[in-house]
Amino acid sequence: MLGAIPGATLGKWIDAWSRRMPRTPLVLREIAVSDQRSALDADDLDAALVRLPIDRADLHVIPLYDEIPVVVCSAESHLTAADELELDDLAGEVVIAPADDVLAVTAPDAAPAAFDPPATTADAVEIVAAGVGVLIVPMSLARLHHRRDVAFRPLRDGPTSTVALAWHASRTTPAVDTFVGIVRGRTANSSRG
Template sequence: MATGGSRRRPAHRAGRSSGAPAARGKAPRRPDARAERAAPPRPDERPGDRVPAGPFRLGAVPGATPGKWIDIWKERMPRNPLELVAVDVADQRAALRDGAVDAAIVRLPIERDHLSVIALYDEAPVAVCSVESALTVADELTLADLAGEIVIVPRDDVLGAVVPDAVTPAFAPLETTADAIATVAAGTGVVLVPMSLARLHHRKDVDYRPVVDAPGSSVALAWPTDATTPLVETFIGIVRGRTANSSR
């Protein structure tokens, strides 16, 4: 017969409600899962989209003006910075081939093997001359108006214009358009370039006039076809004027 108030407490049984064995410690949480739940959706995402982290590298040849597209990118893709990479026309194909950039604003023509290309706009050709040149009297010029002028063709020329009866410079071909325009500023010759390059290298001692029958320069967006990533698709959408909510 039991006496007094010394009752034995029943032993605690682990996992009483589920029948599971006692846990030795708490299972670690998946920090990535929690981060995924907490992260707000990206402005350009739709259900099922998986936009990778990291920067988008956009190449741009001299004279290209991607500013408005970059501004839209910054608004829609705040977690994916856009890195603008200067690319010479002579190196534009290699930059895409070697993966130095994800996509590039290029000048046509370009070798299109394994590339996707979207035409963007055409640039008018202009003749850059000294502010003291008689050519500045006209509002626009023809190739015939340049007959008898020293026409400088730098090694990085992108127009390939042929001026009948032009005078060949007595000096060796200059390396760059900037060098050619500096020579023109000193009062020697003229150089034909797309208008954007005339503006890029503008100086107070030179001026330019449109040349109505000279070949122009076409600008395009290009990227490796087998590397059409979600980031590339997003930039394509921006260039084509899609809104953040439009379907791809």
């Protein structure tokens, strides 16, 4: 079983797995970033796509790709006039940080929120859609929660978010080795699989 954090883009690897291992279905389970280490420690996951940083004790971790940060705002926001934004462009804006925030970006001169932080990124997007504040997330989360009444713009000086493949070193199986080979770009004809 493969765990995956919200927004992880793994379609090409699932396709490669299906071609290479047609008799072994790849079972996916979504895991929250806040629970990614405990999900890996449970016995039911073979590996997981996680967001770094993660406690690497007893884990093998392969960084896969970096995601750029974006600012999610109302489709009617003045911020949509720009192709890209910087943190200074958010001066005076309410920057919403949901409980499941994965970037923890602090925008200088942002206005304080007059409400408690929402529980999830999806809840934060609903607030943004209503024209109250902005949200800073990796691009995949902006795409995952996209709606017609919101827009997003790249944040040039924001932190990237690295997605990695992780698994317990003591639980490396032939199936895990095969998946590792797939994410590393090995072909089915490679001597390492």
